[in-house]
Amino acid sequence: MKEQLCQAVIDYAHLMTEKGLIAGTWGNISVRIPNTDTIAITPSGRDYMTLVPNDIAIVDMNGEWIGGNYKPSSELPLHLAVYRARQDVGALIHTHSIYASACAAARRSIPAIIEDVAMMNGGDIEVAEYAANGSAELADNTVRALGEHQSVLLANHGMLGCGSNLKEAMTMCELVEKTARIFIAAQSLGGAVELDRDDVARMRNQYLQHYRQV
Ligand SMILES: [Zn+2]
Numbered sequence: 001m002k003e004q005l006c007q008a009v010i011d012y013a014h015l016m017t018e019k020g021l022i023a024g025t026w027g028n029i030s031v032r033i034p035n036t037d038t039i040a041i042t043p044s045g046r047d048y049m050t051l052v053p054n055d056i057a058i059v060d061m062n063g064e065w066i067g068g069n070y071k072p073s074s075e076l077p078l079h080l081a082v083y084r085a086r087q088d089v090g091a092l093i094h095t096h097s098i099y100a101s102a103c104a105a106a107r108r109s110i111p112a113i114i115e116d117v118a119m120m121n122g123g124d125i126e127v128a129e130y131a132a133n134g135s136a137e138l139a140d141n142t143v144r145a146l147g148e149h150q151s152v153l154l155a156n157h158g159m160l161g162c163g164s165n166l167k168e169a170m171t172m173c174e175l176v177e178k179t180a181r182i183f184i185a186a187q188s189l190g191g192a193v194e195l196d197r198d199d200v201a202r203m204r205n206q207y208l209q210h211y212r213q214v
Helices: 001-016 076-085 096-106 115-121 136-146 166-187 197-213
Strands: 026-033 038-041 057-060 065-067 091-095 153-156 158-163
Touching: 001 026, 001 076, 001 091, 001 166, 026 076, 026 096, 026 166, 038 076, 057 096, 065 166, 076 091, 076 136, 076 158, 096 166, 115 158, 115 166, 115 197, 136 158, 153 166, 158 166
Parallel strands: none
Antiparallel strands: 026 038, 026 091, 038 057, 057 065, 091 158, 153 158
C-alpha cells in the first residue's frame, strides 16, 4: 500500500508538470496513508522526473520525518494542517499555476461562476492571507480560508487543491486554473455574473451525493 501510494505521488508529480501547473519543482503533492496516521509527500527540491518510491518522504501527523531518502517538502506544515483540520481530505496538491497565481497576486478570490467549480468547491475560491512560504502562519491562514471548500488561493504565491484522493485533488487544481482564466476573461466583458448562493449549495450537494468518489 505504502509503495503504491508513493508511486502514485510520483505519477501525479509528473502529471502536474505535463499539465503545465508548475515549473521545476515548485509545487508539492501529498497523500494520506490509510490507517497509519502518516502521509507520503514529495521531497524538498528534487527533480520529479528522477524520483523513485523510496525517495518520497513519509511523515507522521506531528511532522516527524520517519521514512524516505529525502527530507519532506518545505510546505509540510501546510499539508499537515489541512489533514488535521479536514478528515475528509485524503490528498493535497499545491501548484503555482499561472492564472490562479494571478488572482492570488491580486488577492482576488475567484467567485463560483461556473457550475463545475460550484459543484466541486462548493463556493468561492478564497484567498488565504499572506504569510511566508513554509511557515506555520501560512498553514493556519490556509486552513482558515479553505473552510469546508476543496481549494484555496495563497496570497502572492499559488493555490492548493484538496481531494478524497489524488485524482480528485488534481481535478480540483485544473478546475481552479480553468475558472481563474474564465474569471479574468469575463472581467474584460464587463465582469462575471455570480451564481445564486442557493444554486451553488444545491450543486454542491449533488456533487457530494452522486459524483464524489471516496
Ligand atoms: Zn508554493
